[in-house]
Amino acid sequence: MANNNMGWDEFEIGAMLRSFDGAITDIALKPQEERNYSDNNSFTASVADWRINKPVYNKDYCIDCQFCWVYCPDVSIISRDKKMIGVDYDHCKGCGVCVEVCPTNPKSLLMFPEQVDEETAVAGWPEKEEKEK
């Protein structure tokens, strides 16, 4: 819920939430960020506060193959028109599946500790690995 300081007498009864502001007639046709999710919807709320390692995306090596988007178990890879955009850190739990399935060399997604900022991570990106013949 949006306001975590609400008292027992301040919310609607029942184990219920209003996930949308208003009607939901055409949401299937809209990308997530354009849907009328309410503040109570888990799209808006962060459910990733226990992540320790995060995947960082480096667009320089990405070939937009969409493997990470397909395999992510939490729909936390943001891709539009089959172009990779980045990682949704409000929902990513840091499982690392996206990194595992990334086929580029070097990988376009790598795991870093939560506190490392993206710029630093990308600056220290590894070189292409030469495969032994």
Place this chain on the structure above:
Amino acid sequence: MAGKRREGEIVMAFDKMELNEVEVWDGNFAAAQALRQVQIDVVSAYPITPSTPIVEGYAKFLSDGYIEGEFMMVESEHAAMSGCVGAAAAGGRVATATSSQGLALMAEVLYQASGMRLPIVLNLVNRALASPLNVNGDHSDMYMVRDSGWIQFDAYNPQEVYDLNLIAFRVAEDHGIRLPAVVNQDGFMTSHTASNVRPLSDDDAYAFVGEFKPMNEMLDFDHPVTHGVQTEEDWHFEHKARQHNDLMTKVFPKIEEVFEEFEKLTGRKYNMVEGYMTEDAEVAIVCMGTSVETALEVARELREEGVKAGVVGIRVFRPWPFEYIIETLKGIKAVATLDRSSPNGAMGALYNECAGSLVNSDVKTVLTNYVYGLGGRDLTKAHVREIFADLKANADAGKATTALQQFIGVRGPKLEYL
């Protein structure tokens, strides 16, 4: 009954039934008739003895065209109550019936229903819990779910089963309440014993309960809602607190209001706690179900013999009617609480509830506990006389002259504790 329709008459999707002023119904049929009259949208059920004829009755009325609704045949009682939860969350008027083991299997979903604040009405035909397996009446099942957040009414005969069903819907469905309700009746003694029942006409019964008003229904796509959410330590406590608060503060005023309206309509008066001859009583028995009527018969006989005996029946078991019980027991010198469920290592629930109500009140009485009638064992008038004799001795002595807890009507050496 289905008849020839006059021209211009509004054609309903179901037929009405013409009832006699006095019908001869058992408790199960009385419940089924009430479910028909309030036009339940969905009954999701897995029949079990002795409650089977209730949902069977609904199904028959449905197939004969007396109801516009849906009967869901499911694979277990867990699924039965789950079906009720889904249908109620979707926005329908929902009811079911069960007993004993069926209720035990439903238990998980009962907590879901009350936490989700869904006004389902459950006819619970009280029956013993195994082991040993037993199909007869005692109150083990009623007691098992007493903390589940459901309102619990108790009927002592078929007339009350009928009346309390109508009342239960009114209370449960009120938007200020929105809590599910159980209507209890004794297995076989009430459920299968036919007696005179004065029903309301179909129109009057439906008008009394009123059109179902959905709240936050899932099928309202203009106001989409997620039901049955998960909360952890950040929200769970607040939800439970609110439910408890509503049970403690809102339910009794609502029941009072509905009882009053029902009395105006039928002349039949109900109370949270039914006190019979308690005003000047020296000794009294507190009990539930058909035992209330047995105890009352003995109390009347004892009155003629000069003993100031009274009987207290619990009409609303949950929420527990603290203030009403204090008021009713005022001035009574010795009180016996009769529990028809093995406490399995404690005092009986009625003893504990009464003791908890009285301990800080002005009412000082000698309170004792009797465990009786397990697995459908009869409570005879002779048993009740024995209890009243104990109570008279307690009242005269001003203290307990017996053990605080006794088993009555069981074979073997006398069982008494504390």
